Amino acid sequence: MPESTTTTGSTAARAAAGGTRGAATTAGTQAAAAGRPAAGTAGTPAAATADTRAATGAAYRSALEVIAAAEPDVADAITGELASQRRQLKLIASENYASPAVLLAMGNWLSDKYAEGTPGHRLYAGCEMVDRVETLAAGHAIALFGADHAYVQPHSGIDANLVAYWAILANRVERPALAAVGAKHVNDLEPAAWERLRRELHAQRMMGMALDAGGHLTHGFRPNISGKLFDQASYGTDPASGLLDYGVIAAQAREFRPLVLVAGYSAYPRNPNFATLAEIADEVGATFMVDMAHFAGLVAGKVLTGDLDPVPHADVVTSTTHKSLRGPRGGLVLCTSEYAPDVDRGCPMVLGGPLPHVMAAKAVALAEARQSSFSGYASRIVDNARALADGLLRRDVRLVTGGTDNHIVLMNVGASYGLTGRQAEQALLDAGLVTNRNAVPADPQGAWYTSGVRLGTPALTTLGFSPDELDEVADVIVAALRATAPANATAKAKYQLEPRTAEACRRRCADLLARHRLYPEIEL
Numbered sequence: 132m133p134e135s136t137t138t139t140g141s142t143a144a145r146a147a148a149g150g151t152r153g154a155a156t157t158a159g160t161q162a163a164a165a166g167r168p169a170a171g172t173a174g175t176p177a178a179a180t181a182d183t184r185a186a187t188g189a190a191y192r193s194a195l196e197v198i199a200a201a202e203p204d205v206a207d208a209i210t211g212e213l214a215s216q217r218r219q220l221k222l223i224a225s226e227n228y229a230s231p232a233v234l235l236a237m238g239n240w241l242s243d244k245y246a247e248g249t250p251g252h253r254l255y256a257g258c259e260m261v262d263r264v265e266t267l268a269a270g271h272a273i274a275l276f277g278a279d280h281a282y283v284q285p286h287s288g289i290d291a292n293l294v295a296y297w298a299i300l301a302n303r304v305e306r307p308a309l310a311a312v313g314a315k316h317v318n319d320l321e322p323a324a325w326e327r328l329r330r331e332l333h334a335q336r337m338m339g340m341a342l343d344a345g346g347h348l349t350h351g352f353r354p355n356i357s358g359k360l361f362d363q364a365s366y367g368t369d370p371a372s373g374l375l376d377y378g379v380i381a382a383q384a385r386e387f388r389p390l391v392l393v394a395g396y397s398a399y400p401r402n403p404n405f406a407t408l409a410e411i412a413d414e415v416g417a418t419f420m421v422d423m424a425h426f427a428g429l430v431a432g433k434v435l436t437g438d439l440d441p442v443p444h445a446d447v448v449t450s451t452t453h454k455s456l457r458g459p460r461g462g463l464v465l466c467t468s469e470y471a472p473d474v475d476r477g478c479p480m481v482l483g484g485p486l487p488h489v490m491a492a493k494a495v496a497l498a499e500a501r502q503s504s505f506s507g508y509a510s511r512i513v514d515n516a517r518a519l520a521d522g523l524l525r526r527d528v529r530l531v532t533g534g535t536d537n538h539i540v541l542m543n544v545g546a547s548y549g550l551t552g553r554q555a556e557q558a559l560l561d562a563g564l565v566t567n568r569n570a571v572p573a574d575p576q577g578a579w580y581t582s583g584v585r586l587g588t589p590a591l592t593t594l595g596f597s598p599d600e601l602d603e604v605a606d607v608i609v610a611a612l613r614a615t616a617p618a619n620a621t622a623k624a625k626y627q628l629e630p631r632t633a634e635a636c637r638r639r640c641a642d643l644l645a646r647h648r649l650y651p652e653i654e655l
């Protein structure tokens with residue numbers, strides 16, 4: 132996002148800023164403004180010393196002892212989850228393994244504090260330490276992504292998007308309506324003016340990527356509040372190539388004239404051009420919002436730069452912190468200075484009280500992502516995804532768009548094996564690989580059974596898998612799916628997987644995992 136604080140959000144302003152990383156003008160920017168690496172930066176798993184490794188093991192053994200004394204079943208479930216994650220090859224594109232420092236930052240008394248408001252402006256007394264962690268996390272986010280402003284309170288990606296939508300509506304609809312009648316606050320409006328504003332807030336349009344093209348439910352689809360709030364039109368991908376067609380999107384935007392143009396995806400294996408999409412948004416007077424929940428780690432690691440980095444081009448950028456960014460479960464919003472005051476009203480506008488312990492963990496994760504080793508991690512994610520895609524293509528698997536440029540590989544298991552995504556997902560689980568089914572464009576099996584399986588490499592890359600090993604993973608996937616058939620002619624969920632092949636696949640997965648133990652410092 133640009134340094135510019137003009138109110139147009141125009142391409143001209145963005146271009147004038149030349150993608151310059153924003154001047155850190157808001158609270159929480161001290162570390163960023165100083166341009167120094169974060170103080171107290173926690174080690175990544177790779178950077179951990181022998182001492183911290185021993186401390187990590189001891190910390191978890193002690194923590195489980197304390198939990199077990201209060202509710203042994205919970206301690207047992209926590210232990211069981213580690214065993215299960217160690218048993219399975221994790222190829223879920225939206226999951227990762229956070230460092231012990233990130234995980235431990237969440238398990239403490241910061242959780243006990245109420246802190247509605249923003250640093251220095253709270254509705255509760257005694258928030259000095261919460262101010263400190265929120266300020267640290269925001270400062271790291273600003274420095275890492277080069278944004279004007281960061282808001283780190285959202286509890287998840289969905290919450291971050293809701294904060295963004297209401298900030299855009301406040302900026303574009305509510306503020307002008309208040310100004311028109313000389314009011315400062317919605318409470319100052321007469322009943323008739325308030326009713327007019329309420330209707331206007333609900334009469335706005337948004338354009339987002341179609342669900343079966345890889346978009347997300349929160350980009351204006353009816354089952355989500357965004358679809359009930361906005362009149363939505365979705366843009367798809369080219370039926371032949373599976374790629375975004377910017378000419379078609381521009382024509383649709385000129386016709387539909389949305390207030391908000393949303394970009395970002397959950398299952399698109401290529402990199403959108405955000406400079407081009409920003410131009411389209413500007414031409415039709417739309418606010419440009421990018422949801423980088425999936426690929427924030429690739430932006431943080433400078434794999435996606437220039438036109439592929441959303442931050443210099445968008446007015447508002449939302450993200451999760453737990454996917455490729457490898458932080459705690461949560462969300463954040465980055466924005467230009469123009470949108471900052473409205474974004475900062477996220478709580479209590481649409482968010483419950485902030486989770487200070489999670490903001491502390493976000494600060495740790497963002498500090499980790501500022502280390503130079505993180506860019507190596509991010510580029511290995513993409514190398515591994517390419518190796519996985521190439522391995523599958525060489526073994527005749529049909530992939531949506533014919534390959535990948537990011538961390539996602541989307542297999543069309545209907546076209547490749549005559550299976551539904553549901554059957555393939557379950558067969559792969561039997562074979563020792565955790566994946567998730569996903570619709571492909573114009574999916575004949577719909578959104579529940581689907582014809583696709585989505586794969587992603589952030590988690591295996593964290594474990595240290597190499598491209599050669601991803602090729603072997605491709606071989607295991609193909610062995611399992613070739614040995615799988617629908618249970619009968621009409622079955623969409625039931626399947627048969629040849630038992631000896633399943634057993635052989637599980638052994639191969641176990642061998643791969645034995646080379647890359649998850650949390651090796653933790654022995655319970």
Ligand SMILES: Cc1ncc(COP(=O)(O)O)c(C=O)c1O
Nearest residue numbers: 287288289347396397422424451
């Ligand atoms: C693009 C995108 N946005 C938002 C979300 C929602 O994130 P969360 O589950 O943290 O609410 C997801 C989750 O998969 C996503 O892929």
